[in-house]
Amino acid sequence: MSKPAKDRAEHRLDVGSRWTAWAAVSVSVLAVSSLGGGREAWAQTKPADDGARAKAEVVTPRPEPAAAAPPAVPTAASTAVNLPPQPATSAARTGAARRGPPVWRLEIVAPKPLDELLRNYLDLSRFQSQAQAASPTDADDGPDDATPTQASTRSQASSGVAPASAAATPKAATAPAPGGRGTVAATITPAQPNTAVPTRSLGDTSVISRSELRRLVAAAPDQARSLIEAEGYFTADIKVSLSEEVPGQPMVARLEVIPGPKASVRQVQMVFEGTLDERVSKGDPDAVALAARLDKEWALPQGAAFRQAQWSAAKNSALATLRAEGYPAAVWSGTAATVDATAQTARLYVVADSGPAFNYGPMRVEGLNYQPESAVLNVADFSPGEPYRESELLDFQERIQKLNLFESVFVSIDDNPAVAAATPVTVQVRELPLQQATFGVGVSSDTGPRVSLEHLHRLLWGKPWQAKSTVQLGRDESRLQTDLTSHPTPGRKRWLTSVLFAREIDDDDAVTLSQRFRFGQLDEDDKIERTTYVEYQRAKVSSKDGELLSDATALTGMRQYLWRDIDSQVLPTRGLTANVAVGPGYSFSKSDDNGVFGRAYGRLTWYKPLPGRWYATLRSEAGAVLAADKVGIPDTLLFRAGGDESVRGYGYRTLGDEQNGVTLGGRALLTGSVEVARPILAKLPELWGAVFLDVGDAAARWSDISLKKGYGVGVRYRSPVGPLRLDLAYGHDIREFRVHFSVGIAL
Template sequence: MSAPVAGAARRFLARRWAGTCVLLAACAALPGCALLKPPPAPPEPQGATEGTLAPLAVQLEVQAPGELESLLENYLDLGRLRALAPDEPITAAELRRLEAATPAQARALLETEGYFDAQVQVERVSDNPPRVRVTVQPGPRTIVRDVVWGVKGPLQQQLEAGDAGAMAARSALQTNWPLPPGTPFRNAAWGNAKSGALAQLRASGYAAATWESTRAEIDAVDQNAVLWVTAQSGPLFRTGQLRIRGLERQDEKTVRNLADFRPGTPATEQLLLDYQERLQKSGLFDRATVNIDTDPAVADATPVTVRLGELPLQTAIVGLGVSANTGPRATLEHIHRRIFGQRATLRNKFELAQLRQAWEGELTSHALPGLKRNLLGGTLERVESDDDVVQSARLRTGRAYDGERIDRLLFVEVERSTTRNDLGTETAQALSLNAHGTWRDVDNILLPTDGIGLSVQTAVGQARSDNFDGSTRSGPYARAYAKLQWWKPIGEDWYAHTRLELGQVFVRDGLRVPDSQRFRAGGDESVRGYGFRELGPEDDGVTRSGNVLMTASAEIARPLTPRIPGLWWATFVDIGNAADRWGDLEPALGIGAGVRYRSPLGPVSVDLAYGRETRSVRLHLNVGVQF
């Protein structure tokens, strides 16, 4: 053999055996696998000698069902030959040796997919160029017959004592195990299941948990597997002192109030993630991480380290944009995160739009014990629609609670509104006690695709109105409003979103409450195909706000192309209207289609909708999800 050829062969063998050793090591981890001896080498083709060089391209033909074909093509040495040595010929003897080793390699690969009784045949189809055919009959796939669980350490002791938290941790471990009886056994799935279960046990507060033992017993005759897993839980970690890092301008007390747990609380992953999310949502920090010390020696009171990056003390934001509801707009927002050196945030926002001009201001305390916040706010607003102009002023004071899934707001509000249209001028004022609540259980709060969101508003108060007809009325009133939203994947890459909105003002005839307490429909978040606040009861052809509201929407969407998964198309149907009484409500219909871009700040929607009642088409733009 010439020196160049010998060198090429040595380089090829070194690379090939490195890959083969990795495969054999993986297969050795599978219990119950017998050592397979390669079959005798096939007879040497006529005319071939040890020094004969095979042509460059050795062709491999695999006949196997489904995904097994690509598995063998990619990982058999014969399949990798060209990639390993694309420009180096090999001897005929080396090619025969690879053919002889192929059945054992193929069976080892098939065992990782759960096929422990495969039949493999290898034949040389042609010699010039060399073409090898590998035919596989995998046989039945091995199925998980049983999973035998074992737990040792403090978790087992707590289970014996009937501890509810320990029972919940074990139940979650077994319920979420991804290889229950009846599922196909695959080596990769077995490895992922063990990793995932251990991660879940650690997330339950047993941060030092390890596997005491794991094994898979394979019965190749009956094609089933029994999985044995025994966890060593280690101690349950409980929270100790907070170590806060990175504070310069904000108060440490705020950070401690946002923790909302006492020393000695089980340090579960969810507890720490919820705390981290509250810090990020507080509006005071641009980054926050929460970690514990996982040394078992400090498990009874593990230090909780909070690392923070503070936002600037003051921020001013200028914005230019366009809204399908209110037209082109400019906004200016100013935030002071520690006004007058106190633990409070002051926000002021000014909006100048074609159809809306407004100022909104709010003074909010930083987090108090129990995740509560005190607030004082006000609004001045002018809104123009096709038929009227509404000016309003509101002042409120109250207390908010921001939870993980539930937000609550209780406040007292005084409001005055003036409506001008072709009927004249109407003025209404009210003093009310209000309770708002938002509950959500979604997979992603910014880009939901699965879950439910519910918003509820209630109010009771006293109102007085000077009506269009010159009459004056006063008396008590009540208001109720609810919006239910539902997101659900339906099949592969299809997503549904539905919405139902209901509202009613309970008031005696002739008494008008302020316009913001009443209802209209139409616009981006209402009935598409109609203008903003275009739908409602009419007097002499003039649309005004009503005492009852119903809107509903159904939408289905999917990605436009797998290459751009964040760009979706959608089609939808909207229906609804506002009226003075339920018996007078005549739903308007809107249908259309649009595109969605799932940006990091929320979905950006562009819709084209047709309104049946107006027989017109409107363009709608919207950003984000409103719960």
């Protein structure tokens, strides 16, 4: 839609910022608006002569003298107003006044959803709602034939029922009119004598005079036309009538709308001004790509139905894209929608002034008390002088939040065009407490009950390091662990140090004692985390009788990749996660031979939405240790299967290499899982039901693997901290049921 420079220059004469060429055209204005939503005021449409096309232009009609008014000509759009005659004499008017406020009801006959639109925004209908809300509830006893009670009802068959009028009582609701058009009505009867009536003050808004009622009815067609034109109907047939007043019966105000065909977009023309236009003219590839993207992503394309809401949304979306892609000072210098009411088509014109292109300037961090400024600056992946992109700023803000140093983070730029060459970047933070202690009590179907105490120091000894120490005591698992993590260094890298002492008791009462020391570096990207480390591990396994089953130590060098591309890290429903670790090592064994080995492990999880509000989760897992048969490997570097995150229906770590009635880790691992889930209750969408099938095994060799099956049903509660899962699984090979419950997801 954007033109070459020459055509663009010519077009500015027609639709430039001054819009001079449209200043003297026809008077059937539809809409001229700048950025913003809502229902803008619509200029009235003047019917065209027979055979001529009635077009909406950007001028306001000037009223002609009455003598010069042209004769009426038939058009597709028509309006009919039928009001009863007013009292001819002052005596008659006085008598009407003595009868008190009029008893009346409103009927709106229009297709859905126009009936609801008219009921919500038409003055005549809104008056009833306001009058009903303002009606007093106190009443005095006494006869009064002139003042009826007030109530209202809605038609059960139509969503577009207007509230009942003031001074009326509901009796019945009419059904929808034939042909799919809902009739908005409440049938009302006056109150009987000697009944309680509301007391009214002089300022009571629930009282409406006959003249005010006539005025509201007379104004209804113009209001209705403005509302439905905003929905894209420009040839509507609108009829309004008010029945004569008959004692004992309500007056009926009836509004009937036949909308006719809906207008569609015939042409869209987008023109650029400012730096973007200059760069497009010079063939700058980024500018050309941005202009093409704005053209392609325009939300109200040719052939689409024209509505004012979509017109505003399309402008907002295009301008937001332009501002996000390096032009934060961009504005619309002019926009217009020209409607041919006869042909039911709309032509859209937009002129975007991009303003200057912005580049990053100096960065300032506000709100720091303890933490060094480098903790923030080192996670930025842009430098002063580079082009501004909103997505980079949002990613930068998210990375700061993940540092676990700040309670709140807000990143912004100065969008003043005067500083576009080097716009300052401001980071506002609020720090978390320097130290934090957490006491926890929990239970797991894998390891049983446990208690834990965790301490976190966010600036250890005044240095840019975080220290997290954990003490956990449990029935089946206890551990003491300390992790040291540096603040990010330039290039978004961190140093890692970890020490772990653990004790585990398996279902066969075998006891595993292990120690681990690790040192390495974490390299973070937006989707991939790469960890490189060296590790010392020792594991000692004994039977319940104290017999030593395995005792080995290993020194390994590992490279681990964690890749995430999911819609949510807490409650994912779409995307992939992958965890891969590989590396060599050397083992020292007290019961077997020493030697070199290699270890590899991978886990892939796929989340996929399905039709019917179903969601699928597919998981596969594999691992292998390559070494000579006689080389002893620490049990903590071998593999086992079974449990909540493995093969449900089997105990935690119960699938492995069987030796003398005790399960040890195997050198081969293979598991897989298929699960489908969906919400159970419409009123509680967080509660899901699930069915699943798990298979897998771990063994000393690949040839020894015999896939065990587990299947069952479960429920999921999608809490803010992750899914709470409760499963009933059947272990097919052991013919036993087992309950599993856990919190969160495994990556």
